[in-house]
Structure formats: structure tokens, C-alpha cells
Amino acid sequence: MTRNKLKEAALRLFGEKGYDGTALSEIAKEVGVKTPAIYAFFENKEDLFMTVFREAMLSYNAFIQELSEEKQAMSARDCLYGAVSRQSEFYRQHPEASMFVLRYVLFPPDFLKETIEKAFLQADELLTQAVERWIVQGIEEGAVREQPVQQLVDAFLNLMDGLSMQYFYYTSKEVYTRKVNNAFETFWSGVRS
């Protein structure tokens, strides 16, 4: 139990204040325990961080995996729209994990620059392939205009990245939802046949 609470507190605090900005004592206090108790569950600060990172990455990867397994029954448009809307949903449901992942993908502490790059590349490729499939499907369905697939993939991934960033500085839900829809609709206009 304590172990889990420690991980949750760590996820939130590391995500909000960064690795160096978060003292183990803060994490411990949030759980109602003294600092050394942490060492009963984790080797050291780095280990706690890595454990949390690994699980956040896992949950993010699982989400991407799920996304990419979107039933082929759906139309290409629905698949693509589903991706952005479920991404938002994921952020809303796992704000701590999301912030954590975003922070350390962009600004990894020195000691895990490589680890993070590798871990994230995996998610990236998975998503890229899924998007590619949807686009190709769209073209086959005739819903998407014939054009180089990569161009559309790049554009869609850019759309998702932009929305990722925006989620964290447009705190208003309505504004954000509007942005999601507007960006997607414009993308779709540029893509549909």
C-alpha cells in the first residue's frame, strides 16, 4: 500500500516540480511517512524515479497500443478522430502520468537521456504505423484523397503533438476541446477527397 502511495506521490511531484525540484521528504510527507521509509521499497531516489517512469511509460504505451488496435470496422475518419479525442481523454484521466511523460520526454535528466529516448521511440513507431494504416485505409475507402502517405502521417502526428503541448497550457476545458475539433477539422479538410 505504502509503496503504491509513494509511487503516486512521486509521479505527481516529479511531474510537477521535476526530479531535482522534488525532495524525497516531500514525497514521504505526502504519504504520511518519514523519508527513510522510502528505502524499504526503493533502492534510492533514482530507482523510485525510474520505477515511476517505467510505469508511466507502460501506461502510455498501453494507451498507444490500444489506440492502434482501433477496430478496422470504423471509418478512417472515425479512427483518426478517435485518436485525438482519446488522447485528450487519456490526458484528462491520467493528468499526472501525462505531465510526467511529457516533461521527461522533452527534458530528461542526464542520467536517463538514453533510456527515455529508446522508450519513447517505441511508442512513436507504434503510433506512426497505426496512423499509416488508417490513412491507407482511408485512401482505399476513397475517403482520403490520393497523396503521399507520409505527408499525411507527418501532418497527423504534428496535430497530435501540438494538442499534447496545448493540453498543458490551455487549462480551460472548453477552449481545449474547441482547439481539438478545429485543428482536426482543418486537417481533415486538407486530407479528405
Added chain:
Amino acid sequence: MTRNKLKEAALRLFGEKGYDGTALSEIAKEVGVKTPAIYAFFENKEDLFMTVFREAMLSYNAFIQELSEEKQAMSARDCLYGAVSRQSEFYRQHPEASMFVLRYVLFPPDFLKETIEKAFLQADELLTQAVERWIVQGIEEGAVREQPVQQLVDAFLNLMDGLSMQYFYYTSKEVYTRKVNNAFETFWSGVRS
């Protein structure tokens, strides 16, 4: 001179390793001076940071200002494309300032959460207005299809945000340039009449 070198070192290190991850001693060492020398020029760590932050923000704002003053002589498409391409150029020419701004806009340290929000909102509005102007101009020119202006503005800002993020984790220049062009072309397809 020393003062300037301190600011440069601080800009780079704060940007790369974060506020808490950067010791004043590192900054001093990079300049070839002992830590207490910093206090001859700055009140304390926070002051040094804020000074650097202010100037980075200023330079970023100036860049946005410049962008937004794009000669109306150019076509809407050129203006818009100019924006994304000059953004990339800015990143390339001022990588430290860019990383710094991106980092602290997304993850400000507690003590300047508000300051940063305000400062950045300004830049955001400036850019929003410029984009709006270009779009309207595009519609007037007939180059842009008639549609709600805000939708297109949102989409374009999303495009730029996405490219911002991507600049910092796609280190390959060619890949990035391709992404810029692909994302822009798709956007333009969705927008032009």
C-alpha cells in the same frame, strides 16, 4: 563582459538542466569565475534566472512581433509559410533561448508560474492576431476558402505548437524540415479554396 557571459551560461544551463538542476557553481565555472562573483551582478539565483528569463522572453517576443509585422505585400500563403519557416530558423539560431522558453512555459518553477503565464499570454495573443490577419487576408484574396476564421487560426497555431515540440526531439535536420513542409502542405490543402 562577465555579466553577459554569466547570462549566456545561465541561459544554456537553466535551459538544459532546469532551475534546480543547475548549480550557481556550474554557471560560474563555465565563465571561469568563482561562485560569489555572481553576486556582484545579480542579487541571487532567482534574480539571475529572472533576468535571463526576461531577456529570453523579450527576444522571443521580438521574434513574434517581427513575424506579425510581415509585410502585407506578400500572399497569405507566403505569410503563413513564412511564419513556420522562420520559427524553425529562430530555433536553429537561438537554440538555448528556445529551449529555455519552451521549458519554462511548459514547466515553470513555482515561484514564477504567474509571471510566466502573463508573459507568454502576451506573445500568444500577438501571434494569434497576426495569424488572424493573414487568414482574413487570404479569404479576401480568395486564396483561402470561406470558413470560420477561428477554426483556421486554431489549426495554424496548433501546427506551430506541434512543430515547436518536435524541434526538440527530432534532432535530425532533414527529418524536421520534411515534417515542417508536410504539416504545412496538409494544413494548406485544408484551407485553400
Added chain:
Amino acid sequence: MTRNKLKEAALRLFGEKGYDGTALSEIAKEVGVKTPAIYAFFENKEDLFMTVFREAMLSYNAFIQELSEEKQAMSARDCLYGAVSRQSEFYRQHPEASMFVLRYVLFPPDFLKETIEKAFLQADELLTQAVERWIVQGIEEGAVREQPVQQLVDAFLNLMDGLSMQYFYYTSKEVYTRKVNNAFETFWSGVRS
């Protein structure tokens, strides 16, 4: 069983790395048990140490006792040589206890400076008396030249002390055996009639 294994591990580790340099967790680990298990057998670290110390001292004293009971049937020379050679043998057979005793006789931790001094004085006196007896016997036998007994006793005890120290930093067995013999022979030359 565990209790004994704990004492063995403690004897070795306290002897090798010192009281402060040995963590209870190391001792426990060596026995394949968790640290708190120690408290089922010993009151605390000091108690474990004292128990081990007491037994090491006991075994050392028993050895000295045995030495000192050397059958009078033997010649004085044989008794004296027997003492040094059996000392070496004791070191070889009980290296842990020997190192332990040597360490804490020379460098006792504050909390048992007195205890140790007392305990060791006892052994010292016992040995002194035995040596005295052998020397006197030697003189009576005519094997030892007539001279003040104390001088010879002091010299012989010095010989043994020197060999104690040397045992622990001349790790080569042959070198050490040579030194034992050479030192003894020279001593004997200075003593015999």
C-alpha cells in the same frame, strides 16, 4: 544454530572491518537472515560484539593457559620454541579470532577500553609467569646462562609480540616461518649458556 553463525560472521567482520565499519546488516546477510533477527539473540550491537569479544578472549586465554601448562618434562628450549610455534599455529587455525583480538587489544572502541585492558592483562600475566618458569627451569637445567630472569622474560615476550604483528602483514607463509625461526634462534643464542 543461527546464533552461532551470527557470532562467527560477527567475529570475522568485526575483526576485518572494525566495529564502526561493520553494519549489522552485513552480519545478517552473511548468515542469510534479516537484520532484526539478530535481536532475537542479542540485545544490541554492543552485546553481540561483547559476546564475540568475550569468547575470542576466552579462546585466546585458553590457548595461553594450555601453553603455560607445557609439560615440565620438556627441555626449556623446547618449551620456549613450542610457545612461539604454537602461537603461529593458533593464528593459522583461528585467523579470525586472532585478528579480532589483536585489533581490539591495540585499538579498542571507547566503550570497552577498560574491559579489554583488564581481560588482556590477565592473559599477559599468565604468559609472563609461564615464560618465567621456563627460563628458571632452563637456568636450573644449565641450558640457560645465568642472568637476570626478567631480562630474558621481557625479551621473549617482545619476541612473541613482534611475531604477532608480523603475522598480519607478512602474508607469505614461508617468509613468516623463516622469521619465526630466525628470531627464535637469535634469541636462543643470546640466552643459552
Added chain:
Amino acid sequence: MTRNKLKEAALRLFGEKGYDGTALSEIAKEVGVKTPAIYAFFENKEDLFMTVFREAMLSYNAFIQELSEEKQAMSARDCLYGAVSRQSEFYRQHPEASMFVLRYVLFPPDFLKETIEKAFLQADELLTQAVERWIVQGIEEGAVREQPVQQLVDAFLNLMDGLSMQYFYYTSKEVYTRKVNNAFETFWSGVRS
């Protein structure tokens, strides 16, 4: 000044209570300074220890060097006796350095087992050579009986080692002086022609 006082306090405390048994705070307190001040002069605890160790070893080596340069004008007996008596004098004049050296030669902390062995071997060889010279000189002079040189060297070094140890547990000056003389006289009896 502070630096020197730190070294002195460290020499004494490390010698008396061991590396692990001595807290930096004790050393600092003895000098009238707060713990972090130590880091202005030494990299860390190990560095402080090594610095002190190096200098203690240096002073010990210098003493051995001086010993070994004993004017050849003196008789062999005087040279040899000079060695033991000057050794005692050195202990009396530099009790802290002596205890320190003895402690760490016999019981080095793990991290400098090798360093210490090397350092001490040097002193050992220097002394061995000097003793050899004196013995040979004694034989040439006719003062020392003809016998294998190594035997006498071993015996003499054993004498010195024994006296080293005894210095630290026979605190009474008179007792110690008696032991020095008695041990030496017996040695000399066994050696002279």
C-alpha cells in the same frame, strides 16, 4: 591555518577512533568550525584522510631514512641501539602520527589497502637495508659473530616490531624503557661475538 588544524585534529581522531568511528563533525568541532568548512580544503572525507595519511607516512619515512643514514663512524652496536631508542623517541614525540601509522598499516580501510601496502613496503625495505648494513659492519668490525646475515636482520626487525606494539599498550614509560633495554641486550647477547 584552519587547514592545518583540521589535519592535526584528523590525524589524532582517525588514529584514536578509526576512519569509520570518526565523524567529520568531530574533527570540525575540535577546530572550532562547522562541518561544511572542511570542504573548502578537502574534497571529501577520504581526501582528508588520505592527505593526513600521506603526511604521516612521509614523516615516518623521513624518520626511517634518517635512521638508516646513521653515521658509519659509530659502532654497529651503537647504530642498532640507536635505532630502537630513536624509534621510541619518535613515538614519544609524534604519538598521533605513530598510532595513526600503526593502526592503518595493520588495519587499513578497504579503500586503501593497496596504497598502504605499497607505502609501507618502501619504509620496510629502507629499514631492512640499513639494518643489513649495520650487521655487516658489525661482522667486519668483529663485534658481531659470523652467522647468516638474514637471520640477524630478521631478528632485529622482529625486535623493533615487538617494541612498536608494546609502546601502545604499556603506557608506563619506565616499564617500556626497561623492556626496550632488556630486549635489546638479549638480542645483542645473541649476536655479538
Added chain:
DNA sequence: AATGAATGAGCGTTCATTCAT
């Protein structure tokens, strides 16, 4: 007899900061 969880005390170390020079 043994353990997992937890803690108080303390340690080595870093760091921002001050101050006299």
C-alpha cells in the same frame, strides 16, 4: 525464530549566500 515496515539519529555532502578583504 524471524520478518516487513517504520523511525530517529546522524552522517557525508551540496549549495546558495554572506562577509571581510
Added chain:
DNA sequence: AATGAATGAACGCTCATTCAT
């Protein structure tokens, strides 16, 4: 303008010890 010496505060971590199980 710059430094060496020093410090208070805090941090990561270890360790002996306790306690409920």
C-alpha cells in the same frame, strides 16, 4: 570586480533499533 573562508539549511542515504505479526 572578485575571491577565500565560512555557514545554515537542506538533501540523499545508512543504520541501529522497535514493533506488530
